[in-house]
Amino acid sequence: MTGDRALLRVDRLTKRFFGLKALDQVDLSIYPGEIVGLIGPNGSGKTTLFNCVTGFQPHEEGRIFLKGREITHFAPHQIALAGLTRTFQNVRIFPRLTVLENLLLAAQQHQEDLFWGRLLRIPSVRRFEKKARERANELLAFVDLTRLRDEPAENLSYGQRKLLCFIFALMPDPDLILLDEPAAAVNPAMINRMKEYIRTLNGFNKTFLVIEHNMGVVMDLAQRVVVLDHGEKIAEGKPQDIKQNERVIEAYFGR
Amino acid sequence: MRKGTKGLMLGILIVLIVVFPLFVSTPYFLHIFILVGMYILLALSYDLSVGQVGVLSLAHPAFFGIGAYTGALLAVSYNSNPFLCFLLGALFAGVMAFCIGIPCFRLSSHSFAIGTLGFALILELITRNWIGLTRGPMGIPGIPKPTLSIPYLFTWRVSTLTQFYYFMSILVGLGIAFYLTLTRSRVGRAFRAIREDEILAASAGVHPLKYKMMAFVTGACIAGVVGVFYAYWYSFVSPEQLSFYFTINLLIIVYLGGRGSFRGIVVGAFLFTGLPEFLRITPQFRLILYGIILLITVIYFPDGIEHIFQRLLEPKKRVSAFTNKESVS
Numbered sequence: 001m002t003g004d005r006a007l008l009r010v011d012r013l014t015k016r017f018f019g020l021k022a023l024d025q026v027d028l029s030i031y032p033g034e035i036v037g038l039i040g041p042n043g044s045g046k047t048t049l050f051n052c053v054t055g056f057q058p059h060e061e062g063r064i065f066l067k068g069r070e071i072t073h074f075a076p077h078q079i080a081l082a083g084l085t086r087t088f089q090n091v092r093i094f095p096r097l098t099v100l101e102n103l104l105l106a107a108q109q110h111q112e113d114l115f116w117g118r119l120l121r122i123p124s125v126r127r128f129e130k131k132a133r134e135r136a137n138e139l140l141a142f143v144d145l146t147r148l149r150d151e152p153a154e155n156l157s158y159g160q161r162k163l164l165c166f167i168f169a170l171m172p173d174p175d176l177i178l179l180d181e182p183a184a185a186v187n188p189a190m191i192n193r194m195k196e197y198i199r200t201l202n203g204f205n206k207t208f209l210v211i212e213h214n215m216g217v218v219m220d221l222a223q224r225v226v227v228l229d230h231g232e233k234i235a236e237g238k239p240q241d242i243k244q245n246e247r248v249i250e251a252y253f254g255r
Numbered sequence: 256m257r258k259g260t261k262g263l264m265l266g267i268l269i270v271l272i273v274v275f276p277l278f279v280s281t282p283y284f285l286h287i288f289i290l291v292g293m294y295i296l297l298a299l300s301y302d303l304s305v306g307q308v309g310v311l312s313l314a315h316p317a318f319f320g321i322g323a324y325t326g327a328l329l330a331v332s333y334n335s336n337p338f339l340c341f342l343l344g345a346l347f348a349g350v351m352a353f354c355i356g357i358p359c360f361r362l363s364s365h366s367f368a369i370g371t372l373g374f375a376l377i378l379e380l381i382t383r384n385w386i387g388l389t390r391g392p393m394g395i396p397g398i399p400k401p402t403l404s405i406p407y408l409f410t411w412r413v414s415t416l417t418q419f420y421y422f423m424s425i426l427v428g429l430g431i432a433f434y435l436t437l438t439r440s441r442v443g444r445a446f447r448a449i450r451e452d453e454i455l456a457a458s459a460g461v462h463p464l465k466y467k468m469m470a471f472v473t474g475a476c477i478a479g480v481v482g483v484f485y486a487y488w489y490s491f492v493s494p495e496q497l498s499f500y501f502t503i504n505l506l507i508i509v510y511l512g513g514r515g516s517f518r519g520i521v522v523g524a525f526l527f528t529g530l531p532e533f534l535r536i537t538p539q540f541r542l543i544l545y546g547i548i549l550l551i552t553v554i555y556f557p558d559g560i561e562h563i564f565q566r567l568l569e570p571k572k573r574v575s576a577f578t579n580k581e582s583v584s
Contacts, residue, residue: 076454094452097448104441108445
């Protein structure tokens with residue numbers, strides 16, 4: 001797929017759970033600088049799509065390309081290193097590591113691998129560590145968590161954890177970030193903050209694919225919306241068109 | 256200031272360790288201290304897999320045994336240079352760990368424990384029955400005392416108990432330095448991240464299997480070195496040294512001290528090698544007692560002695576706890 005402009009291209013992805021098709025021939029392309037919303041009723045396969053794309057679940061058919069390079073059947077860590085990171089629906093952090101350590105860990109593999117060098121802290125490692133620290137501080141300041149930098153992550157509130165997960169995914173400076181329900185279960189003020197952060201980063205040319213149940217957020221943020229139902233892509237288009245789409249309304253409310 | 260006091264304390268500790276043999280009336284105490292040193296090293300190396308990356312291996316004494324037999328055979332049959340014995344002992348143990356790690360790490364955590372246990376038992380059977388190589392239950396006697404020498408620099412023949420005590424002290428010092436450097440480096444951070452949440456670690460680009468293997472193999476190498484030391488010190492090795500009994504001891508030390516806690520494990524090693532020797536509990540009851548202690552620790556004090564340390568030193572800032580029941584399981 002040379003000459004492909006798409007950052008991420010998912011080509012007829014199919015995933016079965018014991019005969020049940022969780023994803024059925026799903027096509028998806030995401031272009032640099034976009035925010036794409038991924039919606040659909042519960043159980044429609046949104047998170048499964050995330051898991052397959054990021055290598056956490058195997059899929060049966062279909063191919064996945066990142067920046068024109070095939071990443072089908074890559075292991076999760078390889079996909080992360082290729083420049084695609086994600087957040088998890090059930091907010092995941094390393095509870096016993098401090099906030100700063102969480103962030104440093106998120107970036108540490110994204111550098112040439114040198115076990116002994118790391119162990120002996122040779123200068124290049126030290127330089128990298130310093131750069132990572134600076135980036136972590138910037139991101140912490142960006143989401144206003146600086147004062148919690150040296151707290152163990154388990155002491156954070158739910159909303160703070162959510163922010164930490166968000167900058168955790170941003171830490172290695174990925175090309176594409178998959179956000180799984182960034183606005184779920186947080187208060188309206190936090191939802192607005194989250195929206196603001198995503199928009200600001202999009203201004204710096206970061207690309208996002210966002211699963212979200214809060215329609216207000218999706219319609220506000222996304223430039224393009226993809227709708228899944230029973231593992232099938234039933235619609236794709238501009239937010240205002242999706243709102244009017246017959247099949248989408250049917251999928252959500254029934255006939 | 257704080258760094259200064261730390262340095263001073265370290266200095267005092269070193270002096271104490273150096274002058275200790277001068278004030279000891281019976282060789283028995285030196286003997287116990289060497290044993291404690293061995294257990295500190297074994298427990299710390301064991302902790303790399305159990306406490307740091309959180310995979311419960313039951314094969315650790317097997318690596319110790321590989322080291323002991325490698326050292327013994329090389330020293331007896333070929334009268335090899337002690338440095339070579341230590342090197343090969345560590346290497347063989349590490350290679351063996353790598354080989355059993357490949358199939359065992361494919362298993363989920365509990366099955367991994369059983370898989371490694373199976374390997375340990377098989378290895379014990381081999382040492383008992385491959386009489387051509389290991390002389391079976393008769394063991395290998397008459398291992399010569401080592402002479403450590405670097406040409407033109409120094410020659411040190413380690414033969415008396417005091418000399419072995421100093422030798423052990425040096426090994427423990429090196430081992431502790433290595434453990435601390437490793438666990439405080441980025442590698443250690445990756446270890447702990449995998450222990451906490453393997454999936455999240457993978458999503459950050461950390462290869463879980465690679466780091467698990469690294470911890471497992473590194474721990475095995477250290478155990479191998481301790482095994483070679485043991486062979487020289489006792490000048491006799493037998494299949495008993497590979498027995499499951501040692502796994503229990505190590506498990507108690509690491510769990511009682513607190514998984515992943517350096518200070519806890521060192522204190523644990525002192526308590527659990529020193530105390531029973533001093534108290535002379537009969538061996539039969541010892542195992543029962545150990546079992547009870549292990550159970551109580553795991554159920555009620557999942558952080559072990561580390562918990563007490565935190566209560567005493569940082570009463571306000573209580574950080575960690577294996578309270579969320581994930582961890583090793």
